[in-house]
Amino acid sequence: MDSIRHILHINRHSNDVKSAILEKNHLINWYTNDINIKDVESNKLEFKFGDISATALITMDANVIEWKYIDSTFEILIGNSLTFTLEEKEDKTRVLAEQNGFDLESDMCANFNFSLGKYLESLRQYLQYGKKEGWGCEDYRS
Secondary structure (H helix, E strand, C coil): CCCEEEEEEECHHHHHHHHHCCHHHHHHHHCCCCEEECCCCEEEEEEEECCCCEEEEEEEEEEEEEEEEECCCCHHHHCEEEEEEEEEEEEEEEEEEEEEEECCHHHHHHHHHHHHHHHHHHHHHHHHHCCCCCCCCCCCCC
């Protein structure tokens, strides 16, 4: 299995980007507005996109944040992870996002590649301009 990789730069300090990736009050604005905290102590969050749900174990080591999918109604996600590597660079934050666990030749990979790019742009728009484009928001990027 391989990973889908995207690099983007956000005109915000890395601490702001970390908060947006880790905290529910930010995630609901750029990712999905349907998030449940399943377990505060172990950092388990459940993300919902309509009928699809996924529970992720969220971990952080220095400037690397990982969402490890441990349960999902969309079985292909179980065992996959989404990793964000943050690096300060010239008053911006460089974000390397890697969605792991796909056959790069599959249609599913193509779908996730498109969706990941859309959500990363939503993250940038939220942090730089305050636009709320996550799933379920009024200005959702469909």
